[in-house]
Amino acid sequence: MQVAPIPDNEAERLAALHALLILDTPPEQRFDKITRFASTEFDVPIVLISLIDAGRQWFKSRVGLESCETGRDVSMCSHAILQPDIMVVHDTLLDARFADNPLVTGEPGIRFYAGAPLAMPSGMRLGTLCLIDRRPRTLDALELGILGTLRDLVVMELTEPAADGSTHG
Amino acid sequence: MAEPMHILLVEPEPLLRRTVSMTARSLGMSQVHEAASTAVALRMARQRRFQGAVIAVECVGSGDQRRYDLSLVDELRAAAAPGGAMPIAILADQATPGLLAELRERRISRVILKPFRAKVLLETIAGFTGADVT
Numbered sequence: 347m348q349v350a351p352i353p354d355n356e357a358e359r360l361a362a363l364h365a366l367l368i369l370d371t372p373p374e375q376r377f378d379k380i381t382r383f384a385s386t387e388f389d390v391p392i393v394l395i396s397l398i399d400a401g402r403q404w405f406k407s408r409v410g411l412e413s414c415e416t417g418r419d420v421s422m423c424s425h426a427i428l429q430p431d432i433m434v435v436h437d438t439l440l441d442a443r444f445a446d447n448p449l450v451t452g453e454p455g456i457r458f459y460a461g462a463p464l465a466m467p468s469g470m471r472l473g474t475l476c477l478i479d480r481r482p483r484t485l486d487a488l489e490l491g492i493l494g495t496l497r498d499l500v501v502m503e504l505t506e507p508a509a510d511g512s513t514h515g
Numbered sequence: 516m517a518e519p520m521h522i523l524l525v526e527p528e529p530l531l532r533r534t535v536s537m538t539a540r541s542l543g544m545s546q547v548h549e550a551a552s553t554a555v556a557l558r559m560a561r562q563r564r565f566q567g568a569v570i571a572v573e574c575v576g577s578g579d580q581r582r583y584d585l586s587l588v589d590e591l592r593a594a595a596a597p598g599g600a601m602p603i604a605i606l607a608d609q610a611t612p613g614l615l616a617e618l619r620e621r622r623i624s625r626v627i628l629k630p631f632r633a634k635v636l637l638e639t640i641a642g643f644t645g646a647d648v649t
Contacts, residue, residue, distance in 0.1 A: 488648045495537040
């Protein structure tokens with residue numbers, strides 16, 4: 347397993363993440379409706395809005411996963427934030443970075459991963475909107491476009507406070 | 516660069532509507548104009564001409580009088596240039612024989628049944644515009 351390198355702008359990236367005051371906050375409908383929509387649209391069992399903190403990835407919204415966080419060392423999203431484009435791993439067992447990752451070899455048994463980096467207007471990539479399946483698969487150009495749009499909607503929600511002040515979804 | 520085709524999308528669910536319009540724009544497929552209801556779409560149709568439409572039809576009336584409201588389809592057909600057959604797709608909960616007969620009369624290109632997926636709507640719009648989305 348390859349642990350993702352730390353981004354060059356890590357200090358600024360963490361400062362931008364912490365400035366959102368979103369870590370460890372309760373679920374919010376405005377995010378949960380996007381992850382539920384993505385799960386149905388792409389027919390995947392797991393969808394996450396994952397934010398990469400100093401030593402962990404924490405999920406602001408999650409479909410199909412009980413845990414609200416994992417260690418950063420096993421995080422596939424930590425790899426995804428290293429690039430500006432959507433990172434797609436069609437079959438984790440065929441990718442040396444992930445084949446022996448405990449999230450692949452054990453629960454939840456990740457075989458397919460697609461992570462769209464949550465790039466803020468500042469350019470800082472704070473996390474991902476990611477799709478996970480327990481079987482290998484692909485995404486075509488249209489599906490990549492839809493995932494990119496849903497990512498953009500998550501970023502819009504992150505950069506704007508909840509309009510109605512609601513929190514629980 | 517060619518002017519993008521203008522497509523009318525009538526769909527009450529905001530996230531589906533927004534996802535389709537933003538994705539169509541980001542992929543350079545078309546300019547999708549969003550309407551949340553038939554009433555809003557009727558106003559938009561009177562203000563500009565569209566080259567295609569994807570319309571979630573609403574049920575109106577009650578009991579034996581319950582029927583799908585196809586007034587927007589009729590308005591779009593009436594406003595079309597002579598000989599111009601704008602492609603129109605309909606989103607519906609179910610395809611009853613009565614609805615299908617009414618849609619055939621109105622030369623509807625496609626009927627899409629629930630659950631509605633953004634990808635299917637975008638493929639439909641791509642079919643209208645001839646966009647290559649592979």
